[in-house]
Amino acid sequence: MTDQPADGELLRLRPIVHASPTPTGLHVRGWSSSFNVDGGKGLWTVWQRLAGPLADGVPPERLTVPDQAPPAVAAALELIIGQLHEHDLLVRVPASWAAGGPPEHVARWLEAVAERPARAWDALRRAAVTVAGPGALAAAARRALADTGLHVGPVEPGPDLVLVCDGHAVAAGCAADVGFVVAPGARGDVLADAEAVAHRLGAEAVAHRLGGAAGEPPEVLAALVGSAAAHRLVCAVADLPDPAHEVAGTWYDAPPPGPVHQPVLVARLDPLRADYHPWLSAVRPVPPAGRIAEVLGDAELGPVPAPDTGDLPQVPVKLAASGDVVGYGVTERSARLDAVVRAAHRLAPDRTAVGADAVHALGLALRAAARSLPGTPVDPDEWHADPTARRWWKAVVLRFALPAEAEVARLGDGVVRAVVRAGGAELSWAVEATAADAVAFAAMAAAGRAQAGGSEPVVLSGAFPVEEPKTAGVPWTDRAWHWPHGVRAAEEGLQRRLGELIGGVEVKRVALGPVLHAAGLVGFAIPEAVR
Structure with a gap:
């Protein structure tokens, strides 16, 4: 051999x-x-x-x-x-x-x-690279490129570090305590991403990038960022996997299928560290690939604050906060997703229902349109015997000792509204296909509001996407074990009936902008019911 x-x-x-x-x-x-x-x-x-x-x-x-x-x-x-x-x-x-x-x-x-x-x-x-950029940042990139064996011309001055070779470009920036490197691509795209990333990272990065008074960045940070930019360009020119692909798993429990959101390296000083973060590019969007909470709420580059359970109580409702917005769920993962979707809703136009996907957004819009429709009272026996509805109702009236009342009305065939009030104030409401589910969602929302100390009505629904529970399929489990998993299976029929109830009004999509769209969020305008 x-x-x-x-x-x-x-x-x-x-x-x-x-x-x-x-x-x-x-x-x-x-x-x-x-x-x-x-x-x-x-x-x-x-x-x-x-x-x-x-x-x-x-x-x-x-x-x-x-x-x-x-x-x-x-x-x-x-x-x-x-x-x-x-x-x-x-x-x-x-x-x-x-x-x-x-x-x-x-x-x-x-x-x-x-x-x-x-x-x-x-x-x-065969490659020839042009380097443009400031001081130590450009010098570090040029050294790294030359050490790899590429032909590198003289450094050209400029506010950004821009490396270009054979149609590939990489842009980077560096301030006193933070630097970044965007994903390789066409020159115009990487420059647009670099400008947006600089603004997202904060005023100091922007000031330095625009030639402000921030001064030359520390040499160690400039060397890290410049070398990382050279690395990404070399991989693009040689048709090698981008370095970010090797650590994509750090963004997710399991990397989702399909394209990965444009990864941006963010480096910080004291302590010196660098990690790749998902970037929702307005000029280079990719099809949504899941993990909305992790992408939207990325600690460095997300457009909304990272969802965190912090010191929020977790029983009986799981709670997570994205900034000052609280999300609710039966699992921590659901609560985190709910929190970032609610936070992103603030970035949408008025009277827009924002959902984690099209089913969720449309369900919210139709429910909001139908919530004020007249209905006929539902016999309490329809939901009293349901263990899930009973569990969440007990959480409201026993655990939190609220003098609550549930007003349950049938709006039409297979459409039930539940409203929870205490002392004349509306705590929550829900519209679902059955009385048991409507009461369960409304009571869970009321319990979550009391648990979080909130003051605004809370709406939860079966349109929300939930993960497959670990207990699903185990013979001894029943609805009470894995609720609300499975409720969404009836959502298509419920939405069809809701559309008929509000008078067949067309529910139109709303453009949420390239960033929220790239994250996978969907918006629908809330219609006015016609009856």
């Missing part, structure tokens, strides 16, 4: 691959994946015999199990080689790579991250 041809390709271990023996075998790990092989301490010896040649490079056709290998060794080799391929821990390079390729530090990096290092190097060595 050690003979190397004069030309052709070699298979090598990626430089980021490391292995260690375990009591029962072997553990091998790469940048983002790993595997274990069990079968005894002898596997470490097998690995050492295999890893040595692979570090130098092996012709692909020779990376096979020798015919003369004992059965146990042959099985171990076959398993290890298969796992190396499966976890993308092997890379193909030209046989002449060591002699005629890039500088060693660049070669090792490309071997670690590129699918085809030689192809990436060809793109880089």
